[in-house]
Amino acid sequence: MSFKSTLFAAAAAVSVALPAFAEGIMVNDPYARVSAMMSTSGAAFMVIENHTGQADHLVSASSDISKKVELHTHKEDSNGVMRMIHVEEGFELPKDGTIEMKRGGHHVMFLGLNEPLKDGDTVHVILQFEKAGEVAVDIPVDLNRKPMQGMMNHGDMKKMSN
Template identity: 60%
Template sequence: MSLLKSLLAATAVAFALPAFAEGITVHDPYARVSTAMSKSGAAFMQIENTGAVDDRLIAASSDIADRVELHTHKADDKGVMQMLHVPEGFVIPAGGNHALQRGGDHVMFLGLRQGLSHGDVVTVTLTFEQAGELVVDIPVDLQRDGAAMGQQMQHMHGAPAGMPPKHMHAPSN
């Protein structure tokens, strides 16, 4: 990887800002793949609900993969961890948040249509029952430690009022 591409990748990851929809804010999104040629990958983020009622993430979509699903990890009756599709989605409690993180709930990309490299950006549309659609540009971060997300969320601040992040946008109709 060239020095310029490395610097651009680091800048994209360092400046990933929150995305906003009615009452919903997405913090610190990032995506990963096992190798550049992987046929599957995943996205992780912190979803905050500042609204007065619970909401639910019910779907995710992206042109990057043949299928995009909401997944979780659960232990079977023998204690073996399995990754499972969660068609009902994830509740985002009113006044609370829900972490999509490694080893837990996440957005799963199945049948990747191209390889993903550190610093690439994946556009994903998240669909919520109440808030509707939220389009998030998610940087690929192959260097992130899985434990770092929770620690970063404890120190994260939102974007200034009236200043929507440049890498997030409302879906076009």
């Protein structure tokens, strides 16, 4: 491999690892996955930080990898069963706060994938905020990631140790 090719490959790897940042909105630790190799749907997870000095609202997400992209969460129904639901109104992003998008909670849902997501692929997603506008995020596909891998949530760790 030539020096130029090596340099380009290194720059590409680092660019995927860097957080997305636009207009005071920072996206950290994004990853996407499918539940099964032949699945026609997938999801993306990330932590969105607000450094704009004012509250904002994530109103939608879009991508060309699927027929439909929606904001989803999980909610317990009257029978105590957790159900995934489309959140049409989107998610509030408090001033100096975060939206934690994780498995079993808020996430970006890809419905009707145009092709299977393969480990190592990159998914281009546009997050639309009410005030900050569009934030483009290139999200790596990681089919081997464990639910809490890469995210430290000290509150949950404290609960588990009690």
